[in-house]
Amino acid sequence: MATAEEGGSGTGTLGKAMDVLETVALADRPMRFTDVLAVSGQPRGTLHRQLSHLVQEGLLELRPDHAYVPGLRLLKLASASWARNEFRAVAAPFLDVLHRETGETVHLGVLRGREIIYLDKVESRQAVRMNSQVGNASPAYCTGVGKAALSVLDSEALEAVLKVTEFRRFTPQTITGRTQLLAELGEIRRSGIAFDREEHEPGIRCVAAPVFDAKRSLVAGVSVTGPAYRVGQTELDDWAPRVRQAAGAIMAELAARLGPQR
Amino acid sequence: MATAEEGGSGTGTLGKAMDVLETVALADRPMRFTDVLAVSGQPRGTLHRQLSHLVQEGLLELRPDHAYVPGLRLLKLASASWARNEFRAVAAPFLDVLHRETGETVHLGVLRGREIIYLDKVESRQAVRMNSQVGNASPAYCTGVGKAALSVLDSEALEAVLKVTEFRRFTPQTITGRTQLLAELGEIRRSGIAFDREEHEPGIRCVAAPVFDAKRSLVAGVSVTGPAYRVGQTELDDWAPRVRQAAGAIMAELAARLGPQR
DNA sequence: AACTCAGTTCCAAATAATGGAATTTATTCG
DNA sequence: CGAATAAATTCCATTATTTGGAACTGAGTT
Known part of the structure; x- marks a missing residue:
């Protein structure tokens, strides 16, 4: 067997x-x-x-x-899945606020095993077009939302994820080892903020905060993302409190909306 | 059995x-x-x-x-399905043109059995948000894109669809019988244009044209949709040639891109 | 025309699904 | 709070489906 x-x-x-x-x-x-x-x-x-x-x-x-x-049946099934996802619906207004405050792209992603699945995205200009990002799966260890999510797992759950994580170098900045990741997660736990400094895609930076429920049955994250030429550490630091605040507001709303009856 | x-x-x-x-x-x-x-x-x-x-x-x-x-796995699978759909990719630029020409919402939908599954949508304003429409399934018999698609089926294929179609009245204008639908499909075959005059949703009108390949292995449609208060028969008639032209252009491109090697 | 390779079909043996009933766990009500 | 009721879950001999090696078909090539 x-x-x-x-x-x-x-x-x-x-x-x-x-x-x-x-x-x-x-x-x-x-x-x-x-x-x-x-x-x-x-x-x-x-x-x-x-x-x-x-x-x-x-x-x-x-x-x-x-x-x-x-x-095509996959699309039909997924469309229903997305449209009636309660977490996404709860978070949506807060993503809009965050987008208006920062002017950059805002993401909502949920942890599923070793991956982050993007549930929603709010961005500025551009003809509306079903976002290729929604439903996209990226490794958790090298994305802002992913690292934020990992930071709130208990050691047992984290261990389970690490056991199936394969560290692949996407850019020169990609984290490539367990030790390095654990150190960074410690830092994220302290600050409540995760950064992605071109670790997954060259030229893309991001600042993220974790979102989770009391029992860690939902572990997710919100982030603000932008191109490196426009977004430096200054901007990321500047946005960090707002991202953390949005994450907090989503969690409060989650607790109020989903907590009681479940 | x-x-x-x-x-x-x-x-x-x-x-x-x-x-x-x-x-x-x-x-x-x-x-x-x-x-x-x-x-x-x-x-x-x-x-x-x-x-x-x-x-x-x-x-x-x-x-x-x-x-x-x-x-969430449904989302992940569908995301890949959508992102790499060749038909959608071929059609996208023509949808953009149609949107720019009309200023109203443009849809691309594919026939799957008795249903139309929306593959893409281009609309104007509004914060970018994964469109609840993409992946949505609507009955073919009461939507513009659906009727356009049905009009190009051969009698055998059409019969198969009719056999499993349940006519449900969504609005006062909804087609509720086989005979009525067949008459309308005849009209659509002549003109190459299908209208939806508030047949599926009250207050929503649309003009559509069929898109299909030589072997009818792909049967789809493009449409321009708008609210009844802004869109009358005048506007629909006005857009009809552009919609038909867009459909034709997509078919030509399909033939050129997918025809040879398949 | 013979050959090759991709795709498809076949069927006895192996394996997984079935479903009725018993058991455990939640929920409701006095 | 505890009994009564309903819901969810587990069990396991029977049954149906999947399995997989091999044979077959047909399109494309030398």
Whole structure:
């Protein structure tokens, strides 16, 4: 039985199907049968049936050229997921305030395992266009929101995340070791503020604060992000109190709105 | 074997799991175990395991108050699906043009069964906010984009859609019968233009044109939408040629970009 | 025309899902 | 507060589905 190979541990058929779906949906180009076969480690017959089922369910699409691409049903499901997310709804007005105060892009992200999933984003100009950022997953250890979120985990939960974190260097500033990350998290715990100084994307800086509920069943963060040419440490320090305040206000509202009845 | 009861026909375990997921994810409020039990028609033990697996996979979340809500993994998957959708990418610049020409909201929607799934939207003012519309599913028979899409189906494909369409009256203008719809589709085929005169939402009018590829493997539509107080038949007629032109341009680009290699 | 490679189908064996009933845990009411 | 009721969860022999090796098909190539 050994240790779990991937997501599909304990969830039987569904887990295996989701592994295949994720492989195809998160690939950066359409995959053909053989491409999937190579990474999935499943026998031909099995994989073929799994892919057929995923296509029949509308989770994948099989193009005439035999390439598998993500299906439209994913969009439909996610749209409902986003539209009725209570946390997002509670936070939205505070994100707007923060955006108005700083004039820069504001993000809301939730911790899911070792990743931050962006739930919302408020930015200034530009034609409205469904933001490629919403729903995006980034590693927690090298983003402002991610580090803020990690800083409020208890040691057990943090350990669980660290165990599955692979430190990859995205920029010269990326944190690349456990020790370095732990030191920084200590600093964040003291100040209540996390910075991302071009650690994930070159030229992008950010200041973030953690948002969480009493039982740490929700661990998230808010951030203000901007391009390095416009945003220096001065600006980040300047915004820090406002970000912390927004985070606090969201938590207060969460406690009031979701606390009582749950 | 009788006729299929729901999505889960022929896809075994996955289909059943997706039925449960969709029930919960598309409900308009959090459902508890018993709520799901009532609609799913599954035995207690079976449903419980299905829900557990969905939770373990991150497709659903189980809140402390025993309510099931859509999980974050859906967002992550859909984000990738949207970001790398070739059709959307091809159409985007033409939607922008259409928006600039009309000043009103522009939609791009794809036909999936009896539904239109909105893939993109361009609108004017308002703080950028992930559009609740993107990923939204609306019935095809009562929306501009939907009727435009239906008008280009061959009789066999159209019949298949009609067979599963339930005519529901959303407004006084909603089309409520097969005959009425067929007559209107005939008109749309002649003119190449579909109107929605407050048929889906009161106070909302729209003009749409079909977009499709040679083999009808992709059937979609573009539309310009506006509030009735600002948009009368005059405006709709005025925009019709531009909408048709945008649709044509998208099809030409599709043929050029996707035709050769597929 | 023979060959190769990608994709698809087949079916006995292995595995996971099923579902009725019992058990535990929450919630309501006196 | 404690009993009564409802909800959620666990159990396990039976049953249905998945599995996976191998054989088959067909498109593209030399």
